[in-house]
Amino acid sequence: MIDKKNEPGDTSLQPLEKISMTDRVESRLGEYFKSQGLVPGDPIPKELEIAEALGVSRNVVREALSRFKMLGMIETKKRRGMVMTQPDILNSLERVLDPYLLDSHARKEIFELRLVLEMGLSHLLFARIRKEHIAELEEIVQRELNAKSVKERVQCDIDFHATLYKIAGNDILRRFQKLLLPVFDYELSYELKLKDKVSQGKVTHQGLLRILQTGTPQEFESAMYEHLKPHFDTIS
Amino acid sequence: MIDKKNEPGDTSLQPLEKISMTDRVESRLGEYFKSQGLVPGDPIPKELEIAEALGVSRNVVREALSRFKMLGMIETKKRRGMVMTQPDILNSLERVLDPYLLDSHARKEIFELRLVLEMGLSHLLFARIRKEHIAELEEIVQRELNAKSVKERVQCDIDFHATLYKIAGNDILRRFQKLLLPVFDYELSYELKLKDKVSQGKVTHQGLLRILQTGTPQEFESAMYEHLKPHFDTIS
Structure with a gap:
């Protein structure tokens, strides 16, 4: 990574040396945090101490620390300086999961990942699952039956599956699928453009709901597989 | 986020104003990239232009850009300045998935996420699945049968499941599970300490392998559920 950015013959006007140095300092700090077994609340050395210990400028250290702050791994506390914090593990993923930045291979893999999760x-x-969840799903199914446009139906589809994730009661999972959604949508609207309709599996949302009420995992x-089958059929 | 860092009465010696400004510039740049629909290869404005447009110092812009570089969203190209790039979506996740930084709730959720993926x-x-995959799994099962220590058996367990992810043929998924592994291990070794053995489901790796050879998805x-049942039993 560091070497790649330090290409010889690079004639752009960016401060390459320094960027590469930031990468190095970031990587060294990351190793340091791990090797010390630091846990949230533990203090970390001051900017100046780090700069002196590594023999680099404070600006470089500040940039590297800024990256860890963005990741939520360190924060500045009143009267205590910088301390380790529990990072929000999906925060940075959120920033990079932009369908426009991902190529078709990456989008396809994320699409599959969603099938696996589902x-x-x-x-x-x-x-x-609790009673109020059933009521929520019933409302969505009803709304879908009354939907007058493709757009409304697509929204019901999104709502139904999002509610399943909510019911699963795992926050990371729920947020993760939310992050995957734009990529999934991108793929779906591509399919919509090609075929003018979204493929439907044999089992409807109503069918899935019935099994949640009276069936087994x-x-x-099996029903979810049938529901998603048009997507599974594209897997090769 | 920004406000939190700008706590009134904060008496630490960190450049709070500036950190908060970096957050703001980062956020504005992120919105700008999205609103412009930039795709990999597209150039972005120079550091100086951004600084002037936003009315902030170059140092702040450099810090914010450094964050995007860390995420792999921009890079410096010869003679072209900075351009958008396809980010490696798991790179930043890798940095934050440290079991020591996560509390027991987050670790538990990640543990569940692994069960869902599996x-x-x-x-x-x-x-x-292809023939050579079967051979690989067979080798692991054989190694497990001959294992003499808990440590060897745990390694076979890891190898077996990692090979399943490899067979699934989705790179993001495979790397994702690899990232979850340290957290999973942490939870397992905790269980090991409590009970002096890792709980085994009714279906062994050998059983799973047989179904892969002659059974249905x-x-x-069902077999995977039985295999993982001791873990599922802890879900409430």
Whole structure:
């Protein structure tokens, strides 16, 4: 990574030396945090101490620390200087999951990842579903039956699946699927452009809901597969 | 986020104003990239132009750009200045997935996420498994049968499941599970300390392998659930 940015013969006017130095300092600090087994709340050395210890300028250290701050791994506390914090693990993922920045291969992989998550939810759903969840899903299914446009139906589709993730009761999972959504949408609207309709599996949302009410996790897995089958069929 | 860092009465010696300004510039740049629909290869304005447009110092802009460089969203190209690049979406996740920085709730959620992925793999596995994969799994199962220590058995367990992800043929998924592994290990070794053994489901790796050879995706899902059942039993 560092070497790549330090290409010889680079004639652009960016401060390459320094960028590369930031990468190095960042990497050294990351190793240091791990090797010290630092946990949230533990103080870290001051900017000046780090600069002196590594023999680099304070600006470089500040840039590297700024990266860790962005990741949520360190923060500045009143009267205590910088301390380690529990990072929000999806925060940085959120920044990079832009369908326009990903090539078709990456988008395809993310699309598959969503299929995997959806298929794997079943047991969490059955362990955690409550009455009010059923009511929520019923409302969405009803709305879908009354939908007058493709756009409304697509929204019901999104709502139904998002509600499943909510029911699964795992916050990281729920936010993760939300992050994948723009990429998934991008792929779907591509399909919509090609075929003028979104492929539907044999099992509808209503069918899935019925199994959640009276069926088993295994039945739900099979039904979800049928529901997603048009997407699975594109896998090669 | 920005406000939180700008706490009134903060008496630490960090350049708070400036850190908060970096957050703001980063956020504005992120919005700008999206609103312009920039794709990999597209040039972005120079550091100086950004600084002038936003009315902030070059140092602040440099820090913000440094963050995007870390995320792999921009890079410096010969003779072309800075351009957008396709980010490696898991790179930043890698930095923050440190079990020591995550609290038990986050670790538990990640543990569940792994169960969901494992349960959801089935159809990808059956679509993509090849003869040489079977041979690889057979070697691991054989090694496990001959294992003399808990440590060896744990390694076989890791190898078996990692090979499943490899077979699924989705690079993002495979790397994602690799990232989750330290957190998973942390939870397992905690369990090991409590009970002096790792709980085993009714279906062994050998059982899973047999179904991969002669069974169906549905059978594999059920078997994987039985295999992971001791973990699923901890879900509430």
